[in-house]
Amino acid sequence: MEQTVLNQRYELKQRIGEGGMATVYQGFDLRLNRRVAIKVLHRHYVHDPDFLARFRHEAQAAAILSHPNIVNVYDVDQDGDHHYIVMEYVDGVNLKMLINRHSRLLVATTVAVGEEVARGLEAAHRVGLVHRDIKPANIIVTPEGHAVITDFGIAKSHLSTTLTQTGVTFGTVDYLSPEQAQGRKATPSSDIYALGVTLYEMLTGRLPFTGESPVTVAMQHVSAPPPPLRQFNPQVPPNLEALVLQTLEKEPHLRPASAQELGQKLRAYRVLADQQTLATPQATSLPVRATPALPGEAPGNQPGSYRNGEDRSPSLPYPVAIRAPHHPGMAGSHAGGGAGGPMGLRMPHQPAGNTIPPPRSNVSRAPQQQGIGCGILIVGMLVLVGVIGLVLAFSSGMFDSMLAGFDDQETRSSLVLTRIPAPTGEPTALPLPTPTLTPTLTPTPTAVPTVVVPNIIGKTEQEARQLLEAANLVPVDGGVRHDDVIPAGAVVEQNPPAGTVLQLAGADPSGNGDEFAPRPEVTYLRSQGPAIVFLEVPNLTGLHVDHARMQAEQTGLVVETSEEASTFFSEGFVTRQEPAPGHRVRAGEVVHLFVSVGDRVRVPDLRWMSEEEAKQRLAALDGLFYSWSDMQGPDKLGGDYYKFSPGTVVSMEPGQDEWVPRGTGITLGVREY
The missing domain is CATH 3.30.10.20 (Trypsin Inhibitor V; Chain A)
Incomplete structure (x- = not known):
C-alpha cells in the first residue's frame, strides 16, 4: 500500500505477513514510541458493512484480554478505506514453520506449548470469546520458548462470514471442529478440538485428517475416527496419546470440559514427567547420615556407605542426580512418588529434613531372639554413651591428654569400643570399656555437599561457562545442533537439566585425604540457528x-x-x-x-507529461481513450501550482495504477496555460 502513516500515528515499516483477510506490517507507534504489528484489511472487505461491524466489534472485545499467552490488541480504527488493528509486536517463529522444519516436535515441547495455549484460551473463554481459528499458523513461539496466540477477533468474524457463504471455513478446514463443519455454532469446545488437532500435528508431523478437497476433510472431522498417534510416532506416551484423542472426540461433551481442564491435565503430565527425571527438589536435601539399610539390603550396598571396613566407594557414577532408596509399603507418600519414585518430598505429618524409615512390624520373637535384641539394644546404648563422651572430650580439650601416651601409629588410629559378643541366653550385665583397651576412633559420616545445576539455556557460551564454573561444575562442550528459536551460538540444550542436584567433590570425612570424585560435569550444546530445509x-x-x-x-x-x-x-x-x-x-x-x-486495463501515470504527450500515450493504449482536459489554476492546485509548467498534466481521473474496465475514458488535470 502507498500510505505509510495511518491517522498520523502508526507508521508502516515493512510487510511481515499476509493472510486471506489482511496484510500484517511491522509498524511503529509514533505517539507512544514503541514497535507494534499492524493488520490492515484487504480492500474487498471494505465494502461489506456487516463484516466491518463484526470486525470492529470482535477486535474491541479482544482488546479487553490481557494475558501472557495472547497477543495484546492496542487499537482498532480506520484511515479512509484502510481498516486496521494495532497489536503487540511479538518476536518469535510461527509454530507451523517449526513443524514443517522438524517434521514433528519433542513430546516435552508439545506439552509445554499446549499447556500455554490452553492457558490463553482459558482466559479468552472466561470473558466469552471463542477464537474459532486455533492452528499452528496462529501460534507464535518466542525465543524464550513461550507460546502466544494471535488473530483473536479477526478469526471469529472471518469464520462467521465464510460459513454463511459456503458452509466450510476456507483455509482452516484442517483444524475445523465437527460442529463447525456441520454449520453449528462454535463454542469453547471447538477451540479445544482445534488445539487437539494442533497437538496431534506437533507430535506426529501430520494432520489426523487429509483429503483431496476441503469438503472431504470436513466430512472426516464429522464422522471418521482419528488414527492413533503412536501409529506414526511410537515415542508418544500412551497416556498423552489418550489425552490428545479425547480432545478429538466428535461430541463436545466428551472432550475436556474446559481449556482450564485441558491445561491442568497437560501440566499434570509435565510435572509427572519432570519428577521421573529431576533429582531431589532444591528445598530439601537427602540426609545421608540417617539413611538406614533396608530389609534384605546389605549395609554396604548403599551409595556412599562403608562395606566391611573398606573406604567410601560410591556405587553411582558422577555426575549423579540424587534419588532416595525405595521404601516398599511406605504410607502417605506423595502422589506419583510410589515405588522407585523421586524422594526428597515431605511426607504428611513428617518433619522436614529427616527421612523416617518404615515402621517394623510387631511379630513375636523366640526367647533367644529377644535376648539377642536386648543385648544389641544395650550395646547400642553404650556406643551412644561412648560417642557422647568423645564429643565432650573433644570440646573440653581432654582428648589431647588421652592420646599423649600413644605412639604415632596409635594416634593415627581411631577410638572404638570393645566388640562385645552377642549373648546366647538370657541377657547378662555387660562389662564397661576400660582405659587399657586399644583406642580407635569411629568415623562419623558427614553429609555430602551438593549443588543445584543452573539454567544455561539461551545463554551465550561464555555466560554459560561462567555460571557453571561459579557453581563448581565442569562445563563440557557437547557440539552443536540446529534450533529455530535459540539464536546461533547460544546454549540450546544441557545435560543434566537445570534444577538437578549433583554431589560435589570433597575430602573423605575419614581423614584419609581421598576425594569423593572429580567435579561433576555439565554438557551443553550450542545452537546453529534454523536448519536449512x-x-x-x-x-x-x-x-x-x-x-x-x-x-x-x-x-x-x-x-x-x-x-x-x-x-x-x-x-x-x-x-x-x-x-x-x-x-x-x-x-x-x-x-x-x-x-x-x-479483463481490465491499468491506468498509466501520465503526470509531468505535456497535455499533447498524454493524449498520444492514451491513443496508443488498447482499452483506454482520452476524455477531456480539466484546466486547473492556483485555486485548485494551491502551492503546487508553480511546481508544474503550463500545459503539464498534474492528475488523472481515474488515478494512476487503478484497474478499470476496458473502454474507460480518462480525464486529464492540466495546469492552465
Whole structure:
C-alpha cells in the first residue's frame, strides 16, 4: 500500500505477513514510541458493512484480554478505506514453520506449548470469546520458548462470514471442529478440538485428517475416527496419546470440559514427567547420615556407605542426580512418588529434613531372639554413651591428654569400643570399656555437599561457562545442533537439566585425604540457528488466491501477490506464479502469485507529461481513450501550482495504477496555460 502513516500515528515499516483477510506490517507507534504489528484489511472487505461491524466489534472485545499467552490488541480504527488493528509486536517463529522444519516436535515441547495455549484460551473463554481459528499458523513461539496466540477477533468474524457463504471455513478446514463443519455454532469446545488437532500435528508431523478437497476433510472431522498417534510416532506416551484423542472426540461433551481442564491435565503430565527425571527438589536435601539399610539390603550396598571396613566407594557414577532408596509399603507418600519414585518430598505429618524409615512390624520373637535384641539394644546404648563422651572430650580439650601416651601409629588410629559378643541366653550385665583397651576412633559420616545445576539455556557460551564454573561444575562442550528459536551460538540444550542436584567433590570425612570424585560435569550444546530445509513449490496456478495462499503457507512458504489483467482467468484467481511448480526452495522463502483482476486495463501515470504527450500515450493504449482536459489554476492546485509548467498534466481521473474496465475514458488535470 502507498500510505505509510495511518491517522498520523502508526507508521508502516515493512510487510511481515499476509493472510486471506489482511496484510500484517511491522509498524511503529509514533505517539507512544514503541514497535507494534499492524493488520490492515484487504480492500474487498471494505465494502461489506456487516463484516466491518463484526470486525470492529470482535477486535474491541479482544482488546479487553490481557494475558501472557495472547497477543495484546492496542487499537482498532480506520484511515479512509484502510481498516486496521494495532497489536503487540511479538518476536518469535510461527509454530507451523517449526513443524514443517522438524517434521514433528519433542513430546516435552508439545506439552509445554499446549499447556500455554490452553492457558490463553482459558482466559479468552472466561470473558466469552471463542477464537474459532486455533492452528499452528496462529501460534507464535518466542525465543524464550513461550507460546502466544494471535488473530483473536479477526478469526471469529472471518469464520462467521465464510460459513454463511459456503458452509466450510476456507483455509482452516484442517483444524475445523465437527460442529463447525456441520454449520453449528462454535463454542469453547471447538477451540479445544482445534488445539487437539494442533497437538496431534506437533507430535506426529501430520494432520489426523487429509483429503483431496476441503469438503472431504470436513466430512472426516464429522464422522471418521482419528488414527492413533503412536501409529506414526511410537515415542508418544500412551497416556498423552489418550489425552490428545479425547480432545478429538466428535461430541463436545466428551472432550475436556474446559481449556482450564485441558491445561491442568497437560501440566499434570509435565510435572509427572519432570519428577521421573529431576533429582531431589532444591528445598530439601537427602540426609545421608540417617539413611538406614533396608530389609534384605546389605549395609554396604548403599551409595556412599562403608562395606566391611573398606573406604567410601560410591556405587553411582558422577555426575549423579540424587534419588532416595525405595521404601516398599511406605504410607502417605506423595502422589506419583510410589515405588522407585523421586524422594526428597515431605511426607504428611513428617518433619522436614529427616527421612523416617518404615515402621517394623510387631511379630513375636523366640526367647533367644529377644535376648539377642536386648543385648544389641544395650550395646547400642553404650556406643551412644561412648560417642557422647568423645564429643565432650573433644570440646573440653581432654582428648589431647588421652592420646599423649600413644605412639604415632596409635594416634593415627581411631577410638572404638570393645566388640562385645552377642549373648546366647538370657541377657547378662555387660562389662564397661576400660582405659587399657586399644583406642580407635569411629568415623562419623558427614553429609555430602551438593549443588543445584543452573539454567544455561539461551545463554551465550561464555555466560554459560561462567555460571557453571561459579557453581563448581565442569562445563563440557557437547557440539552443536540446529534450533529455530535459540539464536546461533547460544546454549540450546544441557545435560543434566537445570534444577538437578549433583554431589560435589570433597575430602573423605575419614581423614584419609581421598576425594569423593572429580567435579561433576555439565554438557551443553550450542545452537546453529534454523536448519536449512528445502521444499517443493506446489502448483498454485488456477486456484483462487485464498486457497492458493492457504496451500502455500501450509507448505511452509511466504506468499506475496500482485495484480494483472487476464482475459482467461476470472477475478481473484492465480494466473501464474514464481517460482514455477516443482522448483525446490528453502522453507520460509517467498512464492509470488499473480492474481487476475479480470479483463481490465491499468491506468498509466501520465503526470509531468505535456497535455499533447498524454493524449498520444492514451491513443496508443488498447482499452483506454482520452476524455477531456480539466484546466486547473492556483485555486485548485494551491502551492503546487508553480511546481508544474503550463500545459503539464498534474492528475488523472481515474488515478494512476487503478484497474478499470476496458473502454474507460480518462480525464486529464492540466495546469492552465
